[in-house]
Amino acid sequence: MRELGGVVSALYGLIFLNLLRTLRAGESAYTAFVDTMRTPPVLYVNLVLFALLVWHAVTWFMLIGKAQPIQFTERPLPWKSVFGVNVLLWIGVSAAVVYLVFGGI
Amino acid sequence: MGSTRESLAWNPGRETVHADEKTGEPEVFLEPLLWGLFSLGGFITAFLFPITVFLLFVAPVFGWWPTDPAAYATFAAHWQEPLVRLFFFALIGGSLFHGTHRLKFMLVDAGLRGPGIEAALDIILNAIAIVGTLGALYYAVRGWLFV
Known part of the structure; x- marks a missing residue:
């Protein structure tokens, strides 16, 4: 599942690339593409892919403390602590994206 | 035992272990770059x-x-900011290099093995990542650095 989430991210990379292409092409092309992404059949696929993306992010943060133990003291930090810190960072970064990239609420 | 490069670590076979790489082997450059x-x-x-x-x-x-946030007027206005362009460039490039590398090993695990097949996968998937990233760079700088 986690691996599939990684592949889904590449798929979204191509979708965002097309979003930029349609933005360059003009308002009608851009709006048509965004509307297509929100039409029910595509929307349901979007919801499944979004769930896979979130799962990929959560498992990635879980892996950090296990695959590369973080060591400030004699013993490495427990992976659950590292995971908790990463989730807090994730929330902070997401809030920064909301305000800096999308102009806030 | 005259060489200073021989290991003093535990060595059950009592064979000399050289820390330096064997001569004649090609230097690995691309693989660690792609993993990075x-x-x-x-x-x-x-x-x-x-x-x-x-x-x-x-x-x-x-x-x-x-x-x-995806409404045309809103998104087009935000797109004027360099930080937003940099954000989408990093987002697209990072996701493409991550996802295509992951896809390659999923396909290898699924049975697409062999030097020829793996080389073909490397070429196709890395080409998608590189071309996609260059495309994102093009859109990010167009209208900002040039018209």
């Missing part, structure tokens, strides 16, 4: 993707967000 881009892309994907997809394609449809 994969790892960097993994961080970018994990931290930045969920909120971006949520805001553009999920939340406005269900009324979970007071505004529509």
